[in-house]
Amino acid sequence: MADDFRSMINVDRIIHEPARLIIVAILYAVESADFLYLLRETGLTKGNLSSHLARLEDASYVDIEKTFQGKVPRTICRLTEDGRMAFDDYRERLQRAIDTMPEEVGT
Amino acid sequence: MMKNDIDKVIQRTHRYWYEDGLNEIATGCMFVLCGLFLLTMYAVPPGSPLAPVLAIGLVILVACGGLPVSRAVKAVKNRVTYPRTGYVSYRRPGSSGRPNVVWASVGIGLAVLGIILSKVHAPPWLGSMAMAQGLLMGAILLYLGHRLGLTRFYGLAFLSALIGVVVALNGFEDALGSAAYFGEMGLVVTASGLFTLRTYLRQSQPPVEE
Numbered sequence: 001m002a003d004d005f006r007s008m009i010n011v012d013r014i015i016h017e018p019a020r021l022i023i024v025a026i027l028y029a030v031e032s033a034d035f036l037y038l039l040r041e042t043g044l045t046k047g048n049l050s051s052h053l054a055r056l057e058d059a060s061y062v063d064i065e066k067t068f069q070g071k072v073p074r075t076i077c078r079l080t081e082d083g084r085m086a087f088d089d090y091r092e093r094l095q096r097a098i099d100t101m102p103e104e105v106g107t
Numbered sequence: 108m109m110k111n112d113i114d115k116v117i118q119r120t121h122r123y124w125y126e127d128g129l130n131e132i133a134t135g136c137m138f139v140l141c142g143l144f145l146l147t148m149y150a151v152p153p154g155s156p157l158a159p160v161l162a163i164g165l166v167i168l169v170a171c172g173g174l175p176v177s178r179a180v181k182a183v184k185n186r187v188t189y190p191r192t193g194y195v196s197y198r199r200p201g202s203s204g205r206p207n208v209v210w211a212s213v214g215i216g217l218a219v220l221g222i223i224l225s226k227v228h229a230p231p232w233l234g235s236m237a238m239a240q241g242l243l244m245g246a247i248l249l250y251l252g253h254r255l256g257l258t259r260f261y262g263l264a265f266l267s268a269l270i271g272v273v274v275a276l277n278g279f280e281d282a283l284g285s286a287a288y289f290g291e292m293g294l295v296v297t298a299s300g301l302f303t304l305r306t307y308l309r310q311s312q313p314p315v316e317e
Contacts, residue, residue: 025113029120030195036314037193041120069185074194091113098109 014059015090019044020052024079024087027062032078053077061086115256122255123195127188128303131296133176137168138293144168145286191311237284241271244292259299266295 015024022042026033039049056062061083065076079087124130144165151157245268252260274287
């Protein structure tokens, strides 16, 4: 039981940050999503979202591609295979820790 | 952020495809078209050279109609939805999605078996094709509503079952009953899609360039 809790200490800190966790969870569910969609779904400011995406790109968890839809620029983000594996691992650790928690704490 | 919240984020992302109602409008129009085909087939006298043409046309419509409809929905989304609330491209179901496909196939297989058995042992109205179509479509809509957290799909599921039962109780022949079911259900789904689209357009505006 203690090992399952301890595994949370080694959790991926890049994904563990709440804003980045939402971004990764959204991208996990799709092939790709653009900056506008992520902006609307996360409720972050443009600057904040850019900085979190840059952090995820540095960790090779997210691919960012700048394209055009007609004359309108579109920034497409997609989770890499590494990002997908890291998110799977994060969810697994979280699930293990939740499963070992007592039903009612403090009773 | 707990696992439940993560699951909700993933569910909401899947739900985005249905947020503008365009998919329902397209599906509803397809249903109406199927209903019109079935009605024309019913109206054509037996032995008419038009009958096999209509039958082949219906098969082509059901088998291949999904692709142009999906492309049309994507094209409209490119102009209406994505500039307002963002672009999303969905993954094709891979190995993780296969168990769902297997369960759905088992469910449809059981439903077909139920239809066959009900035709053998039950009173005629219970074995009606329209009733089976209504219940089957209702089950699919219930599953989608539960999986995506879309409450309006529960309403559509109820209406599908209701239309199927009402058409069955009227004692129409199978072809006419199916035509009535698809026509009415198509109008209901289209109306639901139009209402959803109106709500979506009212609630979302394209972002203002800075």
